[in-house]
Amino acid sequence: MGRLLTLLAVFLALGVPRRAGAALAAQRGHLFAWVPVCLGAGIGIYFALPVEPAVSWLAASAGLGAALLLCSRRLPAEGGPLAIGTGLLLLGLALAGTRAHQVAAPQLGFQYYGPIEGRVIALDRSASDVPRLTLDQVALSRVAPDKTPVRLRVSLHGPPDLQGRALDVRPGQRVALTGHLVPPGGPVEPGGFDFRRHAWFERIGAVGYSRTPVVLNTRAAGSQRLLRLRLALSRRLQAQLPGEIGGFAAALMTGDRSGMGQETLEVLRRSNLAHLLAISGLHMGLLTGFVFAALRMALLLAPRSRHHWPGKKIAALGALVAATGYLALSGGNVATQRAFIMVAVMLGAVLADLRALSLRAVALAALLVLLLRPEALLGPGFQMSFAATTALVCVFGRLEAQLPGPRWIRPALALLLSSTVASAATAPFSMAHFNLISRYGLLANLLAVPAMGLVAVPMAVLAALLMPLGLDGVALQGMALALRWILRVAQVASGWGGGVGQVVAPAPAVLPLMIAGGVLLLLWQGRGRWGGLLPLALGVGLWLQTERPALLISESGGLVGVMTSEGRALSRDVGEDFVAKIWLENDGQPADQAASAELWPGAPGRLRFARVEGVEVLHVSGRRAAGTVSGCGGAGILVANVPVAAVQGCEIFDPERLRATGAVAFRRGPGGLEMEISRRHPPRLWQSGGADPQ
Template sequence: MRLTALFIETSLNQRGHLFGWVPVFLGLGIGAYFALPVEPVALDFAVIAVIAAAALASIRPLGAVLGPVAVAVVLTCAGFGLTAARSHAVAAPILGFRYYGPIEGRIVEIDRSSSDAIRLTLDQVRLDRMSPERTPARVRVSLHGDQGWINPVPGLRVMTTGHLSPPNGPVEPGDFDFRRMAWFSGLGGVGYTRNPVLALAPASEGRAGLAVDRMRTVLSRALQERVDGDAGGYAAAVMTGDRSGLSQEANDNMRASNLYHLVSISGMHMGMLAAFVFAVVRTGVALIPPLALRFSAKKIAALVALPAAAFYLALAGRDVPTERAFVMVAVMLVAVLLDRQALTLRSVAIAALIVLGFRPESLTNPGFQMSFAAVVALIFAFSRMPHPSGDRPLWKRASLPVLMLLFSSLVAGTATAPYAAAHFNRIAHYGLIANLLAVPPMGSLVMPGGVILAVLGPIGLEQPALWMIDYGSRWILFVADQVASTDGAMSAVPKPPDAVLPLMTLGLLFIVLWQGWSRLAGLVPVAVALWLWIGAERPALLIADSGALVGLMTAEGRVLSKARGDSFAAENWLENDGVMISQERASSIAGLDREGRVTRLALGGVQVVQVSGKTALAALGGCGGADVLISNVAVEQDLPCDVYDMIRLRDTGALSASVQDGALRITTVRDASGARLWHGASDSPGVLGWLFGDILAPEAPETQ
């Protein structure tokens, strides 16, 4: 009875604080959909609908204590169904083969690849000898070679001759799946060209839907013309959301110094802009006594700041952090207009609901996770701080902004560190110092300079604003460069198991959202997540989907079979291992028997041979003593060993192998990824078939 009374009392104490859980349970449903190894079918959705209906009907009978549990079930089912509907709604053709030939389309996005090449995303695609129903809705082409003519703007129709292929799968089983991201982006092919890109039709003809995108490009180039080098690229990134002008070196420095959040438009940018506009307008109204006496200065300021923030959202391209920041700023400004006090955690929950409602796939996006982790942690931390008294000494008042910046940087950096480490396998050690040096000029020079430039630029008074933007941007890049070049600025961590981030997130959310001392129970899943991460083991052997690269884990680290080629897979393998060495260095580690283009290794008593090229394969003479043969060309004869050649690897994807119970177990990307829409799976057994297949469809008895 005592435990029952305690449970009832604890449950009732949550009343008035339950709204923050709404996006959490919606997110649980979204996460459950993505975690499935098979695509749900009609029977699965019927069962989920029945569960949701039963839970909905039981909310009132269960009362105030258990009713919220039924609401949680409804929200979880809604998240699952919403994500499934979105997955089917964005379905578009995916290129099924490697294509070389004419590529024609309309530019809808311009960015920069990891190799620092300009990259164009095209829609309204036309490919040679391909019917419209098989042609991808969008393709992305990296521009190599001499493109001196190019002046791309969204809406411009272009053509070139280049290579396209389907979106790549994970570089190892269980790793990031680019195919899923491409599916929700409508991206059906990726590739490159070394030929000139030619303009076919001007962007002004029938391109009204891309007017804001063209404005972004025009403003970005205007800034880069007036502010030289990476400083101009950085200014364009934070003002317009166009990051194509920022070099890869500058991007790497910003990440290594934990300053990349200053490049990605987020709450800080939106808050700085809205606060500056609000303060300027409110001060201006106060300086006009007749106006100030008749109208509320703060309401006029809110009315001006709200459309300014909305324009910034449209200009910045509606990234997840920008959308979250705008919703929170909008809630705050509307609260000012209505003479209400905005509840900050509720505004975060509203922002999460809006983002997940429109794009549920955002839940798996690192930007979504890090953005919301930072803002929730800041709200929770500042809500626990005592309010400073008004009669403080001058030195305390003067030091308060510095202390607040130090505290907020520490809280936000700590909150986002697990997500950055899990997704990017890196931890920046001097991020606190870098933020203390870079954030003040961001708020006092760069963002105010952008607002002043927007107001005074059209009348020719742009120079003071350009000076603010130029010097502020150069200082931030200088700080990033100095911190990134410091010894020990970054360290690497291994890739965590899949359960780590969900467990850690749910535990931390429980600590923040639950009321009472029992919130400390959230430390248990956090501790379990850390234990799983610390004890994570990497695969003993990795094999690239090209068949040309293998990587064996040794006591000295992973040794790679070659120093060049398949660099994307090699770099990701080493990052996931939690090491910061080059492919060339990894290839010099002892552990592989290499003879020309043949690599031999033994794992768990199993002999593995990797061979590159037709000549080397022919000279091998069958399996060459291998139990498992890996080849980057087609093996056309039947061999007594297990063969993974170019043809088979195209179907299975990359491989990982580990020794379990004395035997070699090989896992393929296809097995780990499952039968999902973005993998081209056309026949799925459904969730119930996957769970109860043996019961629902028992094997037929053998016949004589």
């Protein structure tokens, strides 16, 4: 606290607040775009806190933030914007904390095996390409109702015939099965993506799998009608367009990706075309743009409507109705909600005779999304969509003259410029979250996006209009031609030599620095915007100097990874494949567990030895192997996937200790290896919701 007060005194003595206030006052008329930035900064601070703030601190933050907003008008011109920004930051912190408490629900605190009963609220496919059910109204044997998860996810393994019958389950049906459940896992390494936090905000308290048939307890009730309609439409599309094309069409029109195989999804990811699957800004924009243009042209045909009706506003209203229907039919996930809000704001601007595409409209959409779902700030969807939209609005808004060249070539130039700007704006987020860079992604988008916008989306709208009459076949075939072209482009772009590069995961400070630089570069008015190049350069420099952990230990103790001169060496060639995949992707090397296991320096077996920075590491797999180890087994660090007795002379990481620490990393430091853990003490809210048996 003393250091903070000293730092505050230095800031005041140097006049930093006064100078910052004067700079902000000079930006009057352009400050609304900074409202979601300040609110988002507060949300980010909440999630970055090492410990969970007390409810009283959240209340104090909200009260102080509101007071600053209310008093800002009474302050001098230099102090008002600074007070508003600080107030929004405090309100963002309180908003995120309130949301985390609002969605609180029990999380399973042990490994469960037994009967599972619940109502189906979602059906999709898991990363292992098997059907997966999301259930609510859950009942578990031996677990008290008040400690039972509100929702859970179960992947349906087993013979293909059982998986096929599982796809016939309807939303709203109450089902029973027998399966294994565990709590949602935390980060696979310190600082990595926190799957348990993600599950917390979705109110999913357990995940698992089953190899038994799904037994129908009751027929679908009156609820989940939209979801049943959505899946019925998906099945109709896949019946008329079999294979991957039908699955692609279903994903485009309904958001249901269960008909697409993992191989096709991976091809789209590696060619930077995976965004064509997500019902987000592109799809919502293309749909509403097509409906708006079609209605506007139709109203111009008749003299009466052309001269006496407000055609532009009628077309905007019709496009808004279409967007609302698309939102409801597609499942209304976070990405689609975000896209709908952005489209609704822009169409609302048309109805109010305001500019539809402006930084104010983008800022208002971002503000609404953060108010509804503050946790969306951490997701790649929010970051990439608003980065692309903000960059496009700023770049095209600053083009004082029209694009050069003949009129017939300007649409092509606009497409090239928009694709280049959007790719540049989203590239840091794509590389940071997915560890991939598609070197031919810009070319693939230039070839695929026109087919989506000019053929696939219009044919999808036409098919939806003709479907009640049974005349949608021709439109679907036209849509299929465009989708085949897109998949062909994806296959070629991802198959070219050197087309895909692996990227090392950045340090936690990299993205905040790059976001700060990008925001300053795009939103600040005047020469001061070039100051954004400094944090951008710092972020890039820090990313280039990223050093991966020398030793990684999985949350279960079942996998160990040591860094060698040839890359990450893994202690096992099978098992914990998801953890291995994420580790290798974060290292920036191909995710091949078997090849990485061959790099392990010791001999194969249940006891695996390796030396890291002069420290001997021993990984023990299984109770029988653990029984052969005396003391520390000659190692400085002992890792086991079964409980072992505590002894002096070494660091022991077994399931009991790892339950408290989460995944562990050791980095090279001045004094040797330095340990990092995933789970904070005291834990954050989503790390402490376990339920024990009754």
